[in-house]
Structures are given as structure tokens and as C-alpha cells.
Amino acid sequence: MGVKQIHRPPQNAWERLYVFEIARGLGITLKHALLSWFKPGHMPTYEYPEVKRPLAERFRGRHRIRKREDGSPLCVACYCCQTVCPPQCIDITAEESDDPAVMKRPREFKINLLRCIFCGMCVEACPRDAIYMSHDYELADRTREQLQLGLDDLLENQDNDEGEG
């Protein structure tokens, strides 16, 4: 292990007295305190539950699956997202679709949100742009089971949010 020598700038006699430097420091903090007091609107804090931080357009929240015009999932169960998913939190079961134009559709589409790392690779991999990540990030729940998303969960609340597509 190498030793790193840190050279501190030399202090002059005034600085070595500390008292005045401390006073200067107090002045700086007081300036901030007074600013906070009289201009609270300039604080960078978001008062969270009431005020939500505006999200970046590319923010990656929980997943959703787009629908076709008839309400069925746009997903064709190609397993690309399941394949690419680094923590392997996606589990698809495919079946034959009734619609001859569609061929294949997911019978089950499970996402284990507890395992998901929200990397967005599934979105990247999707050849149909069916899966996307919404802006929904308030994902706390009471049981583990409630955080296992099924196809129905992924299809609901489409209009509430727009996410990365």
C-alpha cells in the first residue's frame, strides 16, 4: 500500500489564532441559516408525499405491458426480456393465440419486483416495444406476494403514466 502525502496549505498567524477563522465559519453557516429561514422556497428539498420530484422522461419505474387495440397484451411471448434479464426476475409462459395474426401470446407473465434491479434491459430487448417502464416508483407493499406482478398487474393503469418506450 502506497503512502499518500497530503500537503496542507501553510497557515499564517491570523489563521493560527483560529478564533477569527471560526467566526468566519460561523458567518458562513449563519448566512445559510438565514437564507433558509427567509427564503424557504429556495431550499432544494422536496416535501415528498405532497410534492413529488419531477421525474426524468427516461425514469425506470415498475414495468407495464402495452395493449393492442382490443385490449390484449402486445407481448408475443418471445422470451427476449426473460433471456436478457440480469437478475432473472421475469418468468413467461407462452401459449398459442386465438388470433391467427398474432400466433403466440403470453399465458403468464410474471415479474418478481423484489428481484428486479430496474435496469431496463427488458425494455431494450423487447422486439415489439410491448414492455416499458412506467414512472410508478411507489412500490412498497405489505407482503412479498403482492410484489410478484402478473399479466393483469402489468396491463392495468396504462393511462396514468408514460414511461420509457
Added chain:
Amino acid sequence: MIPEWVQDILTSKWTWAALALVVAYVLTLVGIVVYTWLERRGAAFIQRRPGPNRRGPYGIVQAVADAVKLATKEDVVPAGANKWLHAVAPMIGMTVALTIIAVIPFSGDFELFGQTFRLQIADMNFGFIFILAISSLAVYGVALGGWSSNNKYSLLGSLRSGAQMISYEISLGLSLVGVLLIYNTVKLDEMVIAQTGAIWHWGVVQAPMAFLIFLTSSYAEANRVPFDLVEADSELVAGFHTEYSSLRFGLFYMGEYVHMAVSAILTVILFFGGWHIPWAEEIFGSAPYVTLFPWLLFGAALVCLVIAWDTSRPRRRVHTRGNLLLAFLLVCVAGSAAALGGLYLAGDVQTEIPWLASICGMLTQVIVLVLKFAFFFWLFIWVRWTLPRFRYDQLMKLGWKVMLPLALLNIGVTGVLVLLGVL
């Protein structure tokens, strides 16, 4: 004019001792609610964030919530701890800090029906020595707390703290010797009286070096930043109170604030003229505080109105409506205060009811003291969020190699100056 029994009560020595006790307890125990709130919001404001602002107006009820939380926590006594000492240790710190309050005068002498009183719990003629004697006991609370926890970090923390408190105790005591030389008394009330009049009678002007040493040492005594090595979390977890939870931890926590409060009052008493306003006699005549009282009331009314106006506004950032009820109550308080002030002026209380005027003058002094105290308490917080923590070797170096020689030098110089009659 007033009933005999009222007069009896007013002229009883116990009445005023009891009132002093009330003031003392308000400033320490009840004050903790405000202090913790002040600490947290002060820290937040210095760091440009809102801090606790949810419970109660300006978040002031947060401290109560904290207290309830602490009180309902499980009281853990670690295995292998000395149960008795573990229980007693937090009480020692608290008791010591509270005991010091006994000798602090909160007002000057005032006359009632021909007798003289002072707002002080125990008027000892060795008050100053008492403070030094008692405050040195505080180290026991810390040392025993750490030792009885059966935890190496606690022990290390308490040893550090013990060493620190003893080291700075010396500088603290020596710095005050200079003050003693100047005031030529050990009674606190006499010290305050010595600071009457022009601002250069104040201890801080007369003995600035003693003031600096005293202030620094009192920070170290109270284990506050920049000398809070006891609870250097990164090195010692939480120092001597690592193994404390629930109300026992709460006692340590409160003890620290009481300690700070006592230090702040002492600073005011010793160096900042106590309850005195500089040149008060010159400006307001022979009984300045009695004259000032109604104006104090008007000032309080104004403050209430400002707060009422502020609380009545909707909080845009948290989407809450204004607290109209609180604003209304505050307006009522302001109105009452203003009315009382008006009555006081119109009634010419000073000549008509001299005993009431005396009491009002005394109250004014208490309030002046409290306002000065408030600044020094804020200084504690202010310094905490400004300065970083000392390293242990730096702490010891400062204590023994800087503070101690300076304090000794200060005694010598002061003594010479006193001998020469300069001071």
C-alpha cells in the same frame, strides 16, 4: 389595599425561591423540548433543508414525539452490565447539571413592602465555588455509564470523555480565577451587579481571554462539537451511551442539553452582564426595568402578531392550509399583552402600585437574561453545525498546551492589571 395573606405570600422568602425554581426548570427541563427542536431545525436551516416541520406549528411538537418514542422503547440492560451503576449513571449527569442551577440568580434585588428579594433558589455566599465543585462531578455519570455497560466501545468512549472533562475542568477553573480577581467576589449576584452600567463593565470586555477560555472549556465540558469525542460514531459507535436505550438514553440526552443550558446561563452571568442592559440607568432612569416592562409587552405582542400572520398563511410547499386557530389564539395573546402594556402605562403603576412595579421590573430582568441566554444556547447549536470534530490528540494538545498556559497567563496579566488599578 391588598389582603394581608397576599402580602404574606409576596413577602415570603419561599415564594421567590419557588419562582426561581420554576424559572430554572422551565429553562432546563421544559426547555429541552424547545432545544431539541431548535437543534434540529437549526441544523436543517444551516444545511439548507426544512428539518422537522410536520408535527405542530413549525414542527415544534416533534420533540414531544421524540420523547414519546424514547419513552416507549424497550429498556435494554446489556448482559454482564452492572445493573445498579448502569441505572444510576444517567441520573448523575442530570442531577449535577440541575444542581448547579440552584445558585444562579435570575434577577437583581427588588423591593416589596420594604423587604428585599432576589429570584435565586439558594443564595450562597460561595456560589461560584459551588458551581466548580459540583460540575466536576459530571464526569462520574459518563465514566460509570461507560464502565457499567460491559462494552469495550462504551468504556473507551467514557475514558476519553473522562480524560477530556478533567483536562478542560482545569482550564475552566483557572479562566474563572481571572474573573474572580476582577469582580473580587465569589457570589454570582454580586458579579452581575459589578457589570452594571456601561458595556465595558461587562466581563467579556474586561477579561476577553478568560471568556474565550471559559467558552471553549464549557463546550468541552458539555461534550459538544467540536469536542464531542465521546460520541465519535465512526470510532466508538455512540461512545459511553452505546448500550443505553429508552429513557435512560433519554436522560443522558437531556443531561447534555441541561448542561448546555447551564453553561449558557453561566456565560451570560459571568461575562455578559446577566440581566443588565448596558447604559439602562443612563437611558431609562433610576428604575430602568420597571419602565421598560410595558415596552417589553408591546414587543411580545408584535412578535405574536408576526407569528400569527405567518401561521395563517397556507404552506405552499407542503400543501397545507394556514393554521387559523393558532393565529387567532396568538392574536388574542398579542392583544392581551398590548392591553396590559397600555394599562400599565395609563395606570402609572410605578407610582400607584409600587410592589407590582417591582415584580414587573424583576420579570423584565428575567426576560433580558433569557434573551441573552437564548443567544448563547443558539451559539452551541450554531458552532456544532459549523465546526468539525477535533481529533483526540488535537483535543488534548489544545487543552494542555494551549488552554492551560493561556489561563495561567491570563491570571497573571489580570492580577497585574488589577494591582495596577486598571481593572
Added chain:
Amino acid sequence: MAKLTIDGREIEAQDGQSVLQAALECGIHIPHLCYHPALKVVGSCRMCLIEIEKVPKLQVACGTPVRDGMVVSTQSERVRKARRGVLEFLSINHPLDCPVCDQAGECKLQDYCFEYGQAESRYQEDKRRFPEQDLGSTLVRDMNRCIHCTRCIRFLRDVAGAEAFTLYERGNRTQVGTYLETPVETPFSMNLVDACPVGALTSKHFRFKGRSWLMEKTRTLCAGCSRGCNVYAWSQKGRVLRLTPAENEWVNRFWLCDYGRLTVNDVNADDRLGDALRLGDCVDPEAALDQAAAKLKAYVDAGAGDKIGVVASARLTNEDNYLIRKLAREVLGTRHLAFVEGKEDDRPFEPSDRPLTEWFIREDKMPITWGARDIILSGEPAGDVLGLIAKARRGELKALLVFGEDLTRVTGEDRVVEVEFLFATGTHKTRTVELAHIAVPEATYLEKGGTFTNEEGRVQRLRPVVAPPGRARSAWQTARELAGRMGAGWSYRATAEVTAEIAAKVPGYQEVDFIEMPEEGQMVEHA
């Protein structure tokens, strides 16, 4: 022998080989679609174009015989450009539906497009479209994906002996399939799925069940008949999804019959036995074995060991049968040991160029009839199963142990023998298992390791593909548990230990080595 240079590498090839074969043999991959080692060469896909020195035009590698001194380039700019052109033509009408195509991941067209093709199509016009076509019970045809390589046609005509497929219509409308949509009626129809280099022919059985890259591929054996075909079992999440043939020149070449492929349905059936049964009620297998062993020990201790009948099976592995025999002979001390065997098949076994229908599927539907004879008989006489049952019915047997067999299937009656104590192991909830006093679950051939000896006398290795359901285990393990509880002190921990003992004890099996067994198996002498 001809010496030629491919991509600067000097290689030797046999006369008469094509350049493609020679290249593939020495590990140089020349892209090809219509070429299949077992099929006749047509050179229709033009994918394997190569540049030969002193030959002005590019040549197809599959149709060009090697010649001494030939200098071939498979990666020159000219060749790569040609490949890109061929792929562009092939892709003109090929839909971009890899995400829903079962072939994706094992599709040659996909691989080559990835490696040599261009990312964007220049084709502006509409692609041709055909509806999906149902080709009988096993196949679905998607003509859109077809590249007209005619591997399916050649397989059916030249290998399977069923001239079912043909090219019909012309030009852009060319289709491959059965004329007039007649279903494909051949027991080898699912080989078409493997033969098709793209996803034009897909299996109804496997359709949409999984994706090739997500499945695990294990080389093991088919237990459908006494041929002992080498297969790859493709499993995912503890379930075998399909079987595909693994190449073995001496056993099954490149093929696997539909019957064999569908044996996987039995393994995945809902009526698999996962827990032990006592008179039809579920019990803990350990407790069940305790009880059975106590019961059997009581017979042995009372000197009635010879009144216990043991039924082994040619459906089990050599290891299973060996320990069953050892249990019967050494622990129980009974002479009444029989095993269920398959039918005789007097047709020649060796793979030949005659149509598959004439030789491939064996009449003997048991995988190790011959192995069981080698191991269970070991030169000693043993009665047949029907004889044993007859004895039991005459009351000459007090207990009967049945391993891995349903006796009702053997007798053709809906009743099993009425004996004092009937112990059975079973893979499924069969009548025998239901009627047994104690039944314990048994692993199927995809769930256990071991060896099979096929009709020809070839010992091949069976590998566990998935875990058995519940607490099922191999018959040899059940035999070991019974023997252990009866105080025999056997110490077999792994299949290989049993195999080693077989090699040591069974005549003709000296050379068998479980660990070091070559892929094509080891021949043994039938006793």
C-alpha cells in the same frame, strides 16, 4: 486420399468427399442450409459457395468433390459478398418473426444472417404470405419461413421411405408440403422439424413451450424401444420439454421416431407417483420402506424367504436389475425371480440405408430386454413372470415384490395377485401400485442415471435430466434401502459403484466403464 488447402490449412480428405464434408470434418465451418450429412446433395441453397483457385466462378462446397492440390478459400471477400447476396435473396420473403418462431436460437438462417447478412433489407415490395397449415397430428407448416432447401422432401423420400412431400406451384408461389394438405402419416414425421434448417416446420408437441437457449440440453437415451436411441433431453425448470436425436452412427444415426419423442409425455404425466402409498393412502417413503423391510425380514427369519417372489423389469436400468437380483438372491434368498421382457424382433438391427420404417423402430418396446437377460439370468435359470404369477395364485408365494412394472399390463387382467404382502414400486399411479400393500415411487428414465444394454448388446449411458417428482428414486436405491433395513450392509452410494460391480460380476460386462464410457457406447457379449 487427396491433399487440399482450405483457408491456408492443409488437410487430407478421402476421395469422393465433397469439399464441404472435408471442411466440416476438420472443423472449418462453411455455411450451408440444404446440405445434410444423411441426405442426398442438391446444392439448391447456394449458401456454401467457395472460391477455388484457378476456377473462375464460385462453386458450391457441397457439390464439389475434393481433388488433390485444390486451394480453397471460404472467407475471401468475394465469398463473403456472395453469401451476403444469397442471404439477402433468402431473406426477401422470410418474415422477421424470430421472436415468435420456435426455431430461433437453433436456426441456421438466423445464425448466418447474424454473421454474414446485412442488418437492413433493401426489399420494398410486399412479402409473399401463406396461411399456416396443419400437417397432421405432429406438424405445423409455416410456408412463409420456407427457404426451399428441400431437406424435408429428401428426408421423407430417401430416408423415411414415405414420399409425402413435394414442391408444388412455381416461382414466387412455390410451396413445399403435402399436396392438397394431406396429413403426413409417418412414424418419423417429427424428424422433419429437425431436418428443416429454419422454422417452416414446427412440432405441435413442442410448439411455444420453450426457447432453445433457455433450455438445458442433456445427452441421454430414449427408453421407447430396444434400439436405445441417443437423445438430447431439453429441460427447463425441472421439466423435460422435448427429446431430439443425438447422432450415433451405430444406433440411430440422426433420427428419432415420433413414438420415442413422445415418451416424454409419460414422464410429464399428471398421475406420476411422488409419495409412497399404503393401500392407496399417501405415507412417508421412509416409513413405508421401514414397514416393508420389517415384513420381509419376518418372512426371511421364519425361513419363508423362498416364498417371496420378485419381479424385475426390462424397463429399468442394468443397475436397477442387478441390485434387485442381488436383493432376491442374497438378502431374501428366493429362487422366485422373474422379469418382464419385451417381444422378440427378428429383423436385422444394424442401421442401414434402407427406409427407416424397415429397421428403425424395434418390436421390443422394452429398452433392456437383453441387458436384463444378461444380468438377471447370469447363467442361472429364472422363471417367467406369468409362471411366477401362476405360482402366487396357487398360494405357493406369500409375498411379491414388483419393481417398476404394472402387473395388470402383463396379465391383461384388472387384478393383481392376491398374496399376503404385495410390495411395488411405480413411476405412475397404476393398478398395481394402487392395490399394493406398500408402494414406493420410482424415477423414470429421464430422472435417473445408469446404463442400458440395447438389443445389439451395446451398453450406453443414461443420464439424469431432471429431478424425479416428490421423493421418487431409482429401483436400485429402493432395493438398497430394503436390503439395508434388513441388515445387509450394502454400501452403494452412486450408480457408478453398482455399474462397477456389474462389470466385475456379470460375464461379458468386464469392459463396461460407467465414467469413461464413450458416446457411442460399449459392446458386450450376450451370455
